[in-house]
Amino acid sequence: MKTTEVYIISLPIGNDEDISHRAKALLQSAEILIGEESKFLSSFLKRIGIPRKFQLFNEHSTPEDLTELIHAMKSVETVAIVSDAGLPNLEDPGRKLIPALLDSRDFHLNFVPGASCLDAGLALAGFSTRPFLFLGLVPRDSDERKRELNKYLNLGMTLVILETPYRYKKLLEDISQVLGKNNPRRVFLGLNLTHPTEEFQFRGKISDLLKNMDSLPKAPPIILIESK
DSSP: OOOEEEEEEOBOSSOGGGOOHHHHHHHHHOSEEEESOHHHHHHHHHHTTOOOOOEEOSTTOOHHHHHHHHHHHHTSSEEEEOOSSBOTTSSSTHHHHHHHHHTSTTEEEEEEOOOOHHHHHHHHHOOOOTTEEEEEEOOSSHHHHHHHHHHHHTTTSEEEEEOOTTTHHHHHHHHHHHHOTTOOOOEEEEESTTOSSOOEEEEEOHHHHHHTGGGOOSOOEEEEEOOO
């Protein structure tokens, strides 16, 4: 029985030089390359010298698109899957594609490690990671978000949260309200981590961070809240 080799490849989250030799070779040789957004992947491939065709699977893809894509993947020997940056299957459309592949006996999944905002945040924050809890993207609604934060803050773990460049300031305000003024738990905010320029890091009381929040740029964030 023929099995398609599928490679889940982590891409750089800010610095093209973080791409591994193995990842670059697979991006070039895979018969089918699946990405998240055309603009990002096309630009990235040109920058690393691999301008090639690819297919898309993202939040706009329908169940019919998924069926067609899996059918096409069964007809080749190698497939590469990437997201816009970092690790596929972490809060991106890979969450739907990869489980569908695992449900089939026609695919063998391989992991090609590389950059991950989760790893970067944990390494740079300096908070305890035993244990930590990855929340990913929390609800957009402020009240619902506060309820979720309250629930997880009481577990006593370091929390790792992702958010969009356009909404992270609102999230920080909600975190401040949930923690309260006198809570000693520190927060870490990383913006543009691993980018060659304009990287920002903060660790300390959230009240100190909020004082300067108006000056912070719209940039990809990762937020950690220290364990009790």
